[in-house]
Amino acid sequence: MTIRVTFRPDNNQPPVIQSPLPRETAQIITPVTELVGIGRGGKNNSSSLEKDKDRVAEILAELEAYIGLETVKRLIRELQAYLEIQKRRTREKLIADPLVLHMIFRGNPGTGKTTVARLVGRLFKEMGVLQKGHVIECERADLVGEYIGHTAQKTREQLKKALGGVLFVDEAYSLARGGEKDFGKEAIDALVKAMEDNKDNLVLILAGYRLEMEWFLQSNPGLRSRFPIHIDFPDYTLDELLAIGNSMLKSREYELTPAGSEALRVHLQSLLNTHPYAGNARLVRNLVEKTVRKQAVRLFQKPSSSREELIRILPMDITLEDL
Ligand SMILES: Nc1ncnc2c1ncn2[C@@H]1O[C@H](COP(=O)(O)OP(=O)(O)OP(=O)(O)O)[C@@H](O)[C@H]1O
Numbered sequence: 001m002t003i004r005v006t007f008r009p010d011n012n013q014p015p016v017i018q019s020p021l022p023r024e025t026a027q028i029i030t031p032v033t034e035l036v037g038i039g040r041g042g043k044n045n046s047s048s049l050e051k052d053k054d055r056v057a058e059i060l061a062e063l064e065a066y067i068g069l070e071t072v073k074r075l076i077r078e079l080q081a082y083l084e085i086q087k088r089r090t091r092e093k094l095i096a097d098p099l100v101l102h103m104i105f106r107g108n109p110g111t112g113k114t115t116v117a118r119l120v121g122r123l124f125k126e127m128g129v130l131q132k133g134h135v136i137e138c139e140r141a142d143l144v145g146e147y148i149g150h151t152a153q154k155t156r157e158q159l160k161k162a163l164g165g166v167l168f169v170d171e172a173y174s175l176a177r178g179g180e181k182d183f184g185k186e187a188i189d190a191l192v193k194a195m196e197d198n199k200d201n202l203v204l205i206l207a208g209y210r211l212e213m214e215w216f217l218q219s220n221p222g223l224r225s226r227f228p229i230h231i232d233f234p235d236y237t238l239d240e241l242l243a244i245g246n247s248m249l250k251s252r253e254y255e256l257t258p259a260g261s262e263a264l265r266v267h268l269q270s271l272l273n274t275h276p277y278a279g280n281a282r283l284v285r286n287l288v289e290k291t292v293r294k295q296a297v298r299l300f301q302k303p304s305s306s307r308e309e310l311i312r313i314l315p316m317d318i319t320l321e322d323l
């Protein structure tokens, strides 16, 4: 079922979703003149709608289980509620607000951008907003070619793969790096055209570091208003990194002893003091993987191990070497 909402030029309504801005985090959703159809999944019998609702609830529960990301969680919950209400309004033949779902994700490496993009894709699919909900991740090299015509062809290929889902362009600011004469400009133009042409069946997410993305949006006037949803991914705090480490170990059926827990805190603190992108969950994942291997080497030296020993992580298993 495709429902098109007609734009009213005199539409002078307040922002679609507004919420107080926390400290460092800005999230902006403004009404724009673009429209997307809502309910494109073609699911309209009641049992399949119920199943979709269950799956939406599952995905939202998965989102809740991620450590931190409070603003992201709130925004996604708001979006989900908003889309659902627009659907209900449309069923009652009420005016449904225009809504664009293209997004800008700003944050340092390892702060959860790709993870959230994948979840958003799945969520929009279950809500009938996208047909497939898959995520195609690409970066400058996948979009920008080396000779005239090459960029258009490369960008088209990525767009084609992403149709029905999300095209996630990492380090998107690098497309504007070379200025006016660079082929990156051509890729930006092609993306902009595609987001208009395929607004019913494609969500474009441009991601990158905060300051670079700000520069990128400033140097390309007109882009900002095409991306009504801006999400900041702040660096994780020490406590959040610890919680992420603990949950990664738990899901692998390992457990830190109290002394192990203290050692993890000390190591993460020293990472935070020295690493340029320390508030970074990927570093924690690498640390956890290294820890598990070190524990294995320690246990391997004995002919057998108890269940307890196999689970327990001791301080000596944790090291920052090679991180
Ligand atoms: N809040 C979180 N809770 C648990 N694990 C997380 C969380 N955020 C990220 N991770 C894990 O950290 C790793 C890195 O996350 P992700 O790839 O989403 O980061 P990213 O922001 O896309 O990084 P990059 O910019 O380097 O691509 C993944 O393994 C992910 O599962």
Ligand SMILES: [Mg+2]
Binding pocket: 113, 114, 115, 170
């Ligand atoms: Mg990523």
